[in-house]
Amino acid sequence: MNFPSKLIENAVNEISRLPGIGKKTALRLVLHLLKQKENTTIELADSLIALRTKVRYCQVCHNVAEGEICDICKSHRRDKSIICVVEDLPDVMAIENTGQFQGLYHILGGVISPIQGVGPDDLKIESLIKRVFESQSSGEAVQEVILALPATMEGDTTAFFITRRLKETGIKVSTIARGIPVGGELEYTDEVTLGRSILTRVNYSLD
Amino acid sequence: MNFPSKLIENAVNEISRLPGIGKKTALRLVLHLLKQKENTTIELADSLIALRTKVRYCQVCHNVAEGEICDICKSHRRDKSIICVVEDLPDVMAIENTGQFQGLYHILGGVISPIQGVGPDDLKIESLIKRVFESQSSGEAVQEVILALPATMEGDTTAFFITRRLKETGIKVSTIARGIPVGGELEYTDEVTLGRSILTRVNYSLD
Structure with a gap:
C-alpha cells in the first residue's frame, strides 16, 4: 500500500499491529479519526496511555x-x-456477571501449553499454592479451590498440575461442570460433551 | 458489562467508539495491550495524536x-x-496503485446525499469549479475532468451536479467506465451492469 502521508502510514502500521486488525481496517479507522473532532483522537490516545501506565495488578x-x-x-x-x-x-468478568459466585479469584495469566512454550513457572501457580498455605496458618483458611479453566487439553493439563500441587494442603479441589449448555439440544451436542454429561450426572432435586 | 477497573472501562469505551468495533472486541484489544510492553501502547497513542494534530490538507x-x-x-x-x-x-490510493493515471486529483470529501444531509456546500465542489476557472486564465489550463465517483445514486447525483456546474467552462468531462470487471463472467454479472456495458461498448482495437 502506498500512503499519501508518513503520518497516515505510521498510524496504520501501529493500529494494524493489534490482533485481528489488518492494514485495510487500520486505514478505515485512520480515515474515520481524521473526520472526527481532534478531541476524539486525543481522548482515545489518553485513555490508552492511562490504561497501560496506571493499571496495577492485585498482589493477592x-x-x-x-x-x-x-x-x-x-x-x-x-x-x-x-x-x-x-x-x-x-x-472473572464472565463469572462476576452470573452473580452466582461470592468467593475470591486467582488469575493464572494463561494455561500450561508446551506448544506455545508456556510452562507452570510462567503462570501464577506458585502464588496460588503459597496463598492457600498461608491462609491455613491465618484465621481465614481457604476451604475450596474451584478450577474454572478452559475445556481444552491445555486447561486440563493445568487443572491436573494445580490439583497435584494442592494435594498436600488437604483442601477440596473442584472443577466447574461440563455438560450441555442451558437451552442446548441433545442431538446437536458433540459426543464428548454428551458422554461426560452422563458420567457426571447429578441427583435430580425437587427443591 | 462490569469492568474490574475504571481505566479498562474508559479505554474500552473509547475504542468501541471506532466504527465496526464493539465492546467485546475493544476489551480483547485492551487485554492485548495490557500484555504487551508499555512502549507498544505509547507508540500507538503517539502515532494517533501525531496523525490527528499534524496532518494538513492540500489547499489545491x-x-x-x-x-x-x-x-x-x-x-x-x-x-x-x-x-x-x-x-x-x-x-486516490486505489487509483495511484493502478499506475494508470498521471494527472492531478480533487477530493470532494463525500458525495451528495440528501438522506444523510450532505449537500453540495458540504463538499469541495465550489473549490473544483474555481480551480478549473482559475487554471483557464493561467498558463496551465485544465483540459479534462474525470469523474471517478461511486456507482450509486449519490455518486450519480454528484456527477450530474458537477457536470452541470462545469458546463460553462467548456472543458471535457468524462466518467470512468462501468462494466464487467476484468476476469468477471457474463452470467454472474447483474443486469444493470451488463446492460450498461452493452450501451457503452467501445470499438474493438487490434493494436
Missing part, C-alpha cells in the same frame, strides 16, 4: 486493580474460604 | 499533505491538464 489474586489490592479481595462481603482459579481477566 | 486538491500543497500537486511529473475527481482518500 493478580486481577487488575487501581491500588495494591483489587476491589474483590478488599471486599468484606466476599467469602474468603473459596478461590476460583481462572485463566484470565475476561473469565 | 484537499488530499492529505504534510505542508500546504500535497506531493502529487507539487510534482513536476504529473499532467496538470487532467483532474480526477474522487469521493475520498482511499480512492
Whole structure:
C-alpha cells in the first residue's frame, strides 16, 4: 500500500499491529479519526496511555486493580474460604456477571501449553499454592479451590498440575461442570460433551 | 458489562467508539495491550495524536499533505491538464496503485446525499469549479475532468451536479467506465451492469 502521508502510514502500521486488525481496517479507522473532532483522537490516545501506565495488578489474586489490592479481595462481603482459579481477566468478568459466585479469584495469566512454550513457572501457580498455605496458618483458611479453566487439553493439563500441587494442603479441589449448555439440544451436542454429561450426572432435586 | 477497573472501562469505551468495533472486541484489544510492553501502547497513542494534530490538507486538491500543497500537486511529473475527481482518500490510493493515471486529483470529501444531509456546500465542489476557472486564465489550463465517483445514486447525483456546474467552462468531462470487471463472467454479472456495458461498448482495437 502506498500512503499519501508518513503520518497516515505510521498510524496504520501501529493500529494494524493489534490482533485481528489488518492494514485495510487500520486505514478505515485512520480515515474515520481524521473526520472526527481532534478531541476524539486525543481522548482515545489518553485513555490508552492511562490504561497501560496506571493499571496495577492485585498482589493477592493478580486481577487488575487501581491500588495494591483489587476491589474483590478488599471486599468484606466476599467469602474468603473459596478461590476460583481462572485463566484470565475476561473469565472473572464472565463469572462476576452470573452473580452466582461470592468467593475470591486467582488469575493464572494463561494455561500450561508446551506448544506455545508456556510452562507452570510462567503462570501464577506458585502464588496460588503459597496463598492457600498461608491462609491455613491465618484465621481465614481457604476451604475450596474451584478450577474454572478452559475445556481444552491445555486447561486440563493445568487443572491436573494445580490439583497435584494442592494435594498436600488437604483442601477440596473442584472443577466447574461440563455438560450441555442451558437451552442446548441433545442431538446437536458433540459426543464428548454428551458422554461426560452422563458420567457426571447429578441427583435430580425437587427443591 | 462490569469492568474490574475504571481505566479498562474508559479505554474500552473509547475504542468501541471506532466504527465496526464493539465492546467485546475493544476489551480483547485492551487485554492485548495490557500484555504487551508499555512502549507498544505509547507508540500507538503517539502515532494517533501525531496523525490527528499534524496532518494538513492540500489547499489545491484537499488530499492529505504534510505542508500546504500535497506531493502529487507539487510534482513536476504529473499532467496538470487532467483532474480526477474522487469521493475520498482511499480512492486516490486505489487509483495511484493502478499506475494508470498521471494527472492531478480533487477530493470532494463525500458525495451528495440528501438522506444523510450532505449537500453540495458540504463538499469541495465550489473549490473544483474555481480551480478549473482559475487554471483557464493561467498558463496551465485544465483540459479534462474525470469523474471517478461511486456507482450509486449519490455518486450519480454528484456527477450530474458537477457536470452541470462545469458546463460553462467548456472543458471535457468524462466518467470512468462501468462494466464487467476484468476476469468477471457474463452470467454472474447483474443486469444493470451488463446492460450498461452493452450501451457503452467501445470499438474493438487490434493494436
